[in-house]
Amino acid sequence: MIAVKKLVKRFGLKTVLRGLNFEVPEGEFVALLGPNGSGKTTFLRILASLSRPTLGEVCVAGYRLPIQASAVRRNLGVVSHLPLLYGDLTAEENLRFYGRMYGVLELSQRINEILELVGLTSRRRDLVRTFSRGMQQRLAIGRAILHDPEVLLFDEPHTGLDQDACDMLDRLLREVAGQGRTVVMTSHDLARVEDLASRFDVLSRGVISASASCSTFTVRRWQADMDRPQTTDHRPSSIVHRRSSGFLNAIGAIVWKDLAAELRSRELLSAMLVFALLVILIFNFALELDPLTRRVATPGILWATFAFAGTLGLNRSMAVEKDRGCLDGLLLAPVDRSAIYFGKTLSNLAFMLIVEVVVLPVYSVLYNTNLFNPGLIVVILLGSVGYVAVGTLLSSMAVQTRTRDVLLPILLFPVVIPILIAAVKASSGFLQGLALTEVMPYINLLIVYDVIFTAVAYMVFDYVVEE
Amino acid sequence: MIAVKKLVKRFGLKTVLRGLNFEVPEGEFVALLGPNGSGKTTFLRILASLSRPTLGEVCVAGYRLPIQASAVRRNLGVVSHLPLLYGDLTAEENLRFYGRMYGVLELSQRINEILELVGLTSRRRDLVRTFSRGMQQRLAIGRAILHDPEVLLFDEPHTGLDQDACDMLDRLLREVAGQGRTVVMTSHDLARVEDLASRFDVLSRGVISASASCSTFTVRRWQADMDRPQTTDHRPSSIVHRRSSGFLNAIGAIVWKDLAAELRSRELLSAMLVFALLVILIFNFALELDPLTRRVATPGILWATFAFAGTLGLNRSMAVEKDRGCLDGLLLAPVDRSAIYFGKTLSNLAFMLIVEVVVLPVYSVLYNTNLFNPGLIVVILLGSVGYVAVGTLLSSMAVQTRTRDVLLPILLFPVVIPILIAAVKASSGFLQGLALTEVMPYINLLIVYDVIFTAVAYMVFDYVVEE
Amino acid sequence: MKPQPIILKVLNVISVLLFLAALGMVFLYAPLEATMNYVQKIFYFHIANAWVGMLGFIAAAVAGVVYLIKHDQKWDIIELAAVEISLVFFLIAIAAGSIWARPSWGAYWTWEPRLTTAAILEMVYISYLLLRQGIDDPDRRARFSAVYTLVGAISIPITFMSIRLFRTIHPVVIGTNSAASQGSFDMTSKMLATMFFALFTFSVIFVNLFWHRIRLGQLAQQVEQLKLEELQ
């Protein structure tokens, strides 16, 4: 089911895996032991299609990586020490989101089954943020088997759990693994896995340095099977109906997820709005706007406000994905990476537009100027699209750096200057009632920018998220 | 040496420690075992004076916590799973900084001894950022024993180390502990500590649930003593000369550390400067500054630029302290918390002033206006002091929140509006050559603000850093 | 949760009665103002709301200081209650002020010291709520909130002073008539009586609401407690 030959992985000059060979037959549970820093996580990330092998062959579930990554992802479930769950969604909503990303059919019924299995039916409507670490980890396992994958990868799933939670997790792991799935689980602690695995491989200095099978396993396994007679070694492959999750479907799922989470926490929108109002306040006192200057300066103030508030929103929106490992969760889904890009872009655009829709009337009242102008609406839409198209790309980069606190505006502002110029000019053209012919060059520039940068971001987004 | 009676610790409604009793005689090495989440780290943080006990008595090194925290800190060395070291300083500079914070006399000689002991003499001039995890952990132990403390606390020091590094660390721990020091070390792994400790206590559900002494220890310990005849159980207390680290001394050490690190990495200043220039660029295009408007708008643009670039710098400056646990390192030093506040404030002020010194001439050239005016310099100094005084306080708060990416400007801007107003008015007064009597009200307002907020921040900073 | 104590129930009734009486005084007892006509009636509510907002603002700062001294979660609940009440009443005061100012200023908004300071105060309190939202550990949340209330409480008067230095065209209500063009008017003694009665009424309403909000906070804490116990 898993076959790895002469796998080499280098990070720059540092070689982590040095010609590793590894094989797991169908239905076996292999524990991958090794001290911290031995490359277990790197190896598992390669199996999970999250990281590219430098050299060597990797086959998972009958498909080759990285070429057939999408097919592998369809048949793969991953549990890491991060939960890969959204804190501001309920247990049920998290499962629903991932179910849509994997194209699971009859999803509601499947979610009920999973919640029953992981013992969280009574907490289904509670936010994952309020869950204990153990409950989160159980739900993470539920997420991993939601689409009924053939192969399961567990990366130190016991990290941070107390004894009771560990025991509960072990019971669940045994149950999940007992359904004829192929399982690889890493651990730095032999005691943790000896009841579970049928084979132990030791990863050391970048190769499998030892391997041992556990004879007692078969007995235990057999007993476990007796308890649940419906499962067999060759499990029926049609328990869960899946269709290939469509491009638009995945985009829709991501946007729905972002909006649902924001509707509940409102932390991103309220932060952007408060910041936007503060920027306007600061402009007011900094520029001492008398009515005449104000008329000229209004478009500039508006766009500077949108630009500053926008970076705040982009930063937070991506930080949410990164902090709890959710970005990995998205990347594990069998959808095109560009669907992730477009999904995030659309939700960022939605946040930006909501902020603009609130800021415009507030500004109108505060400065006693009428900003309701259909031309202005078009400019704001075009400008926001371009800003968010580049901003989403660059914020996915910024959030993966050490200096993520400060990097986004520094990366973003120099390249969005043309948008800001064109948007300011076009806005002031409409507000001053200029002829359409005078405004059109700027509108055209905005359209050109939007089209070019959406296309470029679409093409390079892969490189930003894939290792 | 350590005596804890009926210790209770609650976080809000959640009780972590439930009447814990714990005693360690002088010179003993106690291993504190317990599963993840059992409260080991919380307990050690209380012993380390980093967290306040809710109820109960805690005595460390003969002093009571939290009343005699400063005396405890003088006699305490802590190693946690975070290195508490600055990546942009060399090994030697890190030790020098902490030595100054602890008031170690004959520091250079002591640093040489320590580097020798932890085997890093050859790497003394390399940045800690380039060290492997194991080297960092060894240096962290060097940092902990630099001031020759009587009590050592180790919080899972093996986390994230590979086998070789663990072995090396064990040798070092044995050597360090063998000098008659009292040691408490937490672990979730018995195998890890059985060679080291003379007693094992198990922490479970908030109390010590079991305790066992290791009979073989005495023999081993005796052998270890034979190897190094100079150490005795009652070690001479005068190996390292210390004086009480003065208030100004500690401030100086912090400022020196920040400037030295920044001089090397230049990442904070360059980020602030680039951002400042970008803000000016955006203003230029947003406001379409013709020469007349420009004259009026200059002070406003300058101050808005300083305010925006300032939040970036404050954010990064505090994130550096927080990310590698260095804030804990500062808090462990036997100096008043307000020394930490003033030290950070002074270095933030230095960064802000450097940025302003660069921005002013650049702005002068770009807009062909003369900004060299002694009055303006005074205003900039006064404004920056107030801004940084509040900003340092609020950024120490913001960095400890979940939404740290976005929170600082939102917290800071509403309360610094009076500074911005007064600074803009005073600046434009000086630039337009108004009479001093017209400008003075604003200068006075700035001074009042600076004095009041420095005093308030001084008084409340304790509450921001202490748990 | 204990049932409402008798005094609170009595206070509920008194609050409603006082509010009705105040309404009656404003619309029936107080004379119509000459230039602004019925719009001037808003003035009473504007003043009363601003007054209550101020009370809440001060209560929050005091609760913050007490929390920092006592480290008792109770004062955090009180502080949050005061902030929320202050937030709502200041918002009403600002809205009422805008409507009242519309005829005299020709715009819903002017950058006038009191109005602007109230708006900035609203920002401080919204930032306060965002700060609370960003912290999960209740102890730290309470500590940071208290510190921020304190910083806000000190900054607001300075903000007011600085904006006042900056510009001022707010109607000077009680005093000379010189600023008539800017929306001031003569207070008759009946108007004055109505105003003070409104202030008194809203103070009682404030105490009543404050009490209710604190009870709500305690209830929320108990719910949290129960959830936690269920978890363990």
Place this chain on the structure above:
Amino acid sequence: MKPQPIILKVLNVISVLLFLAALGMVFLYAPLEATMNYVQKIFYFHIANAWVGMLGFIAAAVAGVVYLIKHDQKWDIIELAAVEISLVFFLIAIAAGSIWARPSWGAYWTWEPRLTTAAILEMVYISYLLLRQGIDDPDRRARFSAVYTLVGAISIPITFMSIRLFRTIHPVVIGTNSAASQGSFDMTSKMLATMFFALFTFSVIFVNLFWHRIRLGQLAQQVEQLKLEELQ
């Protein structure tokens, strides 16, 4: 590190000779311009530096694209070399342009499209360096740098267009004389020859420096490699 190959050594010599020759042409061969006098000499260096900056800019973008296709660290080194050279030469071009423009514009700086675009390009490249500094993993650093070079390369022409639409008073050097008041001048054929010779010289210097910088990058990589081996 291998010693410098023969071609590189020859190139070193040629670069120096060409540079001396260009100096000679600028100061001895090219005629003095009537209104601006010696200040106009700067023009040749301004143009040549801007040209080399442009070459480096294009080289960086190409190297970025190739890196994204091949994932070979070599192209990252080339990209960084091109960016650094471009950064320095554009900076010189901007400074030279400012000095040259001083007499005709009456200021060191005008918000003129070419100058402003060059300044924004500098910002893009400084941001590029800050991005690199913030990433420790060399693979990710190379990937992100390549993406950012690409984004920058596409944005810069659009920036130029938008600023051009926004305002323009840059001297139109070759062409009509209508914009004389804005600092343009008539190019004599000798001047033209000098300009082209300067362009050629600086192109050779660019190739030479580029080569040296790439070798330096490789050297740095080897040092890193050695340190890593020592660690293990």
